Amino acid sequence: MTVKTRFAPSPTGFLHVGGARTALYSWLFAKHMGGEFVLRIEDTDLERSTQEAIDAIMEGMEWLELNWDEGPYYQTKRFDRYNEVVDQLLAEDKAYKCYCPKELLDEIREEQMAAGLKPRYDANHPKVIAANAAATEESPFCIRFRNPKEGTVVFDDKIRGRIEIANSELDDLIIRRTDGSPTYNFCVVIDDWDMGITQVVRGEDHINNTPRQINIYEALGAPVPEFAHCAMILGDDGAKLSKRHGAVSVMQYRDEGYLPQALLNYLVRLGWSHGDQEIFSLQEMIDLFSLESVSKSASAFNTDKLLWLNNHYIKTADPEYVAKYLQWHLDQKEISTDNGPAVTDVIKLVGERCNTLIELAEQSRYFFQDFSEFEAGAAKKHLRPVAKEALELALAKVDALTEWTTENLHAVIAQVCEELELGMGKVGMPLRVAVTGQGQSPSVDAVMALVGKERVVARVKMALAYIAEREANS
Structure with a gap:
C-alpha cells in the first residue's frame, strides 16, 4: 500500500507557522515512506474563504518548497x-x-x-x-x-x-446544512477516502473531530486512516502563538529576511528531535523523520534560535541557494546587480556578518551602487586631515596596479603602512570608509577586490575631496 498524506488548510487567512509545521511533518512522513503528498483546499466555509487566502497558502507552500504530488483539490468543486x-x-x-x-x-x-x-x-x-x-x-x-x-x-x-x-x-x-452545503467533518472523510489518504497529520485542535469522522468512515465501509495530532506552538512568553508575537505568517518570515531552509529546520525541531542534532539538511529530515518521535507536549517558539539558524544557513549554504532568495530583497531595496561583482562572491564575503537577508542586502549595497555621502560618524572619525597622506599614497599605488587581486591590494596597504610608518588601522580604516562609505565591513582588501578598480579609485578621490573641504572649513 502506498503511503499518502495530505495538507488541507482552510483558505480563511495566510499560511501560518502552525500550519506550515503540520504541512512539513505530513510532507516529511510521505517522503520518508516513499509515498505521496496531497494538497487540498478546504473551502466549504463560503463566507470566510477567499481567493487571496488561497493565493497566500500556495505562495507559502511554494516558497518553502513543500511540493505536492497531487492537487490542489478544492472541496467546493466536489459538492x-x-x-x-x-x-x-x-x-x-x-x-x-x-x-x-x-x-x-x-x-x-x-x-x-x-x-x-x-x-x-x-x-x-x-x-x-x-x-x-x-x-x-x-x-x-x-x-x-x-x-x-x-x-x-x-x-x-x-x-x-x-x-x-x-x-x-x-x-x-x-x-x-439547511442551505444544502455539506459540513467540514463530513467532507474531510469523503475526501480522505476518495484520495486514498493513509495517514492524517494535523493539529491537536482536531482530536475531538476524529471519533466523529471514524464513525462516518465505518458507516461507509471505508478504510480508516491512521491519525497523528501535533501539539500546539506557544510564543516566547508561553501563550498560544498569535499575531501579537510578531511574524506568524510564513511569508512574513520571507519579508523579514529568513531563508526557507532555516525556517524548515527550525519548524521541524518544534516538536521533533533526533538526539541532540540541531542542524538538518532537507535530506536528513526525510531520512530521519518519524511520527513516533514527535513530542505530545507544546513547543515554544524562540525567535533568537531562528535567527541563529538563519545566520548559520546564510554562512554555510551554497551561495547560489542564498542568492536565489537574496534577489527578492535586493529588488525590494532597488539594488541592481547589473554593474558589480557576482552576487555569490559578495555573499561569501559578507554573509557571515548577517543574521537576515535584509541585512545581507543592505551590506551588499556598496558593491553595486555608488554613494554620495559617507556615514557621518565614520567620516568624522576616520576621514580627517591626518589620513590624507595615507589615502593619497594608497590611491597612487592602487591606480598603478595591473593585477587587481585581494593579495595585491593587501600588499599595497602593507606598503603604505611601512612607508609612512603607520599602524594598519591608520591606513585600513580611512580606506574602509572611503571605499564602503561606512565604518564596518569585511577585510578592506577583499572588499576593494570585489568593488573593482574604477570604483575604488573614484571613491578614494571622493574621500580626499571630503578631507580637503573639511580642511578648508576648519
Missing part, C-alpha cells in the same frame, strides 16, 4: 460527490432529516447548561420529536448522521497513543 454519499447514507438509514429550527436547538442547549448537563443535540428530546413530527414537506431541514449510541471509538494516535471516546459523548452531527 456533487458529497451529496451522492449523503443520499447513500439516507437510503441506508445511516442519516436522517432534522427539521428542528436553530432557535429551538439554542433553547434546548440553554436548558441543558442550566441543568448542569453537556449541551448537545438530543434526537430523543420531546421538543425535538415534536418539531420533527410537525414538519411538512416544505419545511427546511438539515441532514444529520446517525451516530452509534453504544460502544466506544478507539484509535491509536501515532503521536499521543491510544485514545478512546464513548459514543454516548457524541451527538448526531449535521453532514448537510
Whole structure:
C-alpha cells in the first residue's frame, strides 16, 4: 500500500507557522515512506474563504518548497460527490432529516447548561420529536448522521497513543446544512477516502473531530486512516502563538529576511528531535523523520534560535541557494546587480556578518551602487586631515596596479603602512570608509577586490575631496 498524506488548510487567512509545521511533518512522513503528498483546499466555509487566502497558502507552500504530488483539490468543486454519499447514507438509514429550527436547538442547549448537563443535540428530546413530527414537506431541514449510541471509538494516535471516546459523548452531527452545503467533518472523510489518504497529520485542535469522522468512515465501509495530532506552538512568553508575537505568517518570515531552509529546520525541531542534532539538511529530515518521535507536549517558539539558524544557513549554504532568495530583497531595496561583482562572491564575503537577508542586502549595497555621502560618524572619525597622506599614497599605488587581486591590494596597504610608518588601522580604516562609505565591513582588501578598480579609485578621490573641504572649513 502506498503511503499518502495530505495538507488541507482552510483558505480563511495566510499560511501560518502552525500550519506550515503540520504541512512539513505530513510532507516529511510521505517522503520518508516513499509515498505521496496531497494538497487540498478546504473551502466549504463560503463566507470566510477567499481567493487571496488561497493565493497566500500556495505562495507559502511554494516558497518553502513543500511540493505536492497531487492537487490542489478544492472541496467546493466536489459538492456533487458529497451529496451522492449523503443520499447513500439516507437510503441506508445511516442519516436522517432534522427539521428542528436553530432557535429551538439554542433553547434546548440553554436548558441543558442550566441543568448542569453537556449541551448537545438530543434526537430523543420531546421538543425535538415534536418539531420533527410537525414538519411538512416544505419545511427546511438539515441532514444529520446517525451516530452509534453504544460502544466506544478507539484509535491509536501515532503521536499521543491510544485514545478512546464513548459514543454516548457524541451527538448526531449535521453532514448537510439547511442551505444544502455539506459540513467540514463530513467532507474531510469523503475526501480522505476518495484520495486514498493513509495517514492524517494535523493539529491537536482536531482530536475531538476524529471519533466523529471514524464513525462516518465505518458507516461507509471505508478504510480508516491512521491519525497523528501535533501539539500546539506557544510564543516566547508561553501563550498560544498569535499575531501579537510578531511574524506568524510564513511569508512574513520571507519579508523579514529568513531563508526557507532555516525556517524548515527550525519548524521541524518544534516538536521533533533526533538526539541532540540541531542542524538538518532537507535530506536528513526525510531520512530521519518519524511520527513516533514527535513530542505530545507544546513547543515554544524562540525567535533568537531562528535567527541563529538563519545566520548559520546564510554562512554555510551554497551561495547560489542564498542568492536565489537574496534577489527578492535586493529588488525590494532597488539594488541592481547589473554593474558589480557576482552576487555569490559578495555573499561569501559578507554573509557571515548577517543574521537576515535584509541585512545581507543592505551590506551588499556598496558593491553595486555608488554613494554620495559617507556615514557621518565614520567620516568624522576616520576621514580627517591626518589620513590624507595615507589615502593619497594608497590611491597612487592602487591606480598603478595591473593585477587587481585581494593579495595585491593587501600588499599595497602593507606598503603604505611601512612607508609612512603607520599602524594598519591608520591606513585600513580611512580606506574602509572611503571605499564602503561606512565604518564596518569585511577585510578592506577583499572588499576593494570585489568593488573593482574604477570604483575604488573614484571613491578614494571622493574621500580626499571630503578631507580637503573639511580642511578648508576648519
